[in-house]
Amino acid sequence: MNNRILAINPGSTSTKIALYEEEKRVFKETIRHDADTINQFKTVIDQYAFRKDTILTKLNEASIDIDSLDAVVGRGGMLKPLESGTYKVNDAMIEYMKNAPRGEHASNLGCVIAKEIADKQNIPSFIVDPVAVDEMHALARYTGMPEIKRASLFHALNQKAVAYKAAKDLKKPYRELNLILAHLGGGISVGIHQKSRVIDVNNALDGDGPMSPERTGSLPVGPLYKMALSGKYSLEEMKKKNYGQGGLVAYLGTNDGAEVERRIKKGDQQAKFIYDVMIYQIAKEIGSGATVLEGNVDAIVITGGLAYDKYLISELERKTSFIAPTMVYPGEDEMQALAEGALRVLKNQEKAKIYE
Secondary structure (H helix, E strand, C coil): CCCEEEEEEECCCEEEEEEEECCEEEEEEEEECCHHHHHCCCCCHHHHHHHHHHHHHHHHHCCCCHHHCCEEEEECCCCCCECCCEEECCHHHHHHHHHCCCCCCHHHHHHHHHHHHHHHHCCCEEEECCCCECCCCHHHHECCCCCCECCCCCCHHHHHHHHHHHHHHHCCCHHHCEEEEEEECCCEEEEEEECCEEEEECCCCCCCCCCCCCECCCCCHHHHHHHHCCCCCCHHHHHHHHECCCHHHHHHCCCCHHHHHHHHHCCCHHHHHHHHHHHHHHHHHHHHHHHHCCCCCCEEEEEEHHHHCHHHHHHHHHHHCCCCCEEEEEECCHHHHHHHHHHHHHCCCCCCEECC
């Protein structure tokens, strides 16, 4: 009998839900929430009952019997740093999300809603590879300034899901492979996967690694602190320059890779140059990852929305093919990744981890 898994992915003003039978998606829906309604709640965690009720209503409208479910899986939130994997939702996790010491985020609701629905059906609830995944080794954490250490915040859910796909195509267990995996989207993270652990990765949120469609990536520190202390910019303005208004947006006024590609085809030389700058920086990050693995790289794996761009892929492959062969998995499917993580536990291919 097929395992039926409900996946839940809360966003700032929407909640994505999907139903899977084994790996096959049989239902999906994006529930839009009115911003005024969301803003009535003092904290993110206060929204859980409202969001849960909207999910149950939508499932009822679609004639989906929740009694038929075998598990519920939610997007993991801003938990304390932890290893990758599928975690059983427990009271310690719920309590951490209620207090939210690492910050408010819509994804914090995933485990709470999943457990609320699952407990009433007496079935397990899980989260899979939250953004808080941290497997970095000690050498990767340190900088030249003792007050600042590097943090692991990256596209863990999609990176891990794609790593499993690559392992399947390579016909080797993920735990036996060394991969350099680049997620190329609005933000770009390049993870170094050594025997199933991401031992180093650029912080895609805080301005580390390559520039991306909307983020600056790493910057020279001297000019940056002179700019920050010039009195011309507030802290919030500096944050926006780094995240949201950096990268392609800063130079070309768009974060849409397809739009940049269209401009290049029309002969826009500035667009091509800036795009090539980004590609150069991605390739450089991949190359540095090869040194961490001491050249022992089984494959370079490319995923994310920008991976649809044939020019970008061909240029990256040209620059990095001496390291290892390139494997490309365009786009991302977080809902599928959530379901697959839960399914691995249900089928005893992986043991659920315990959050403490």
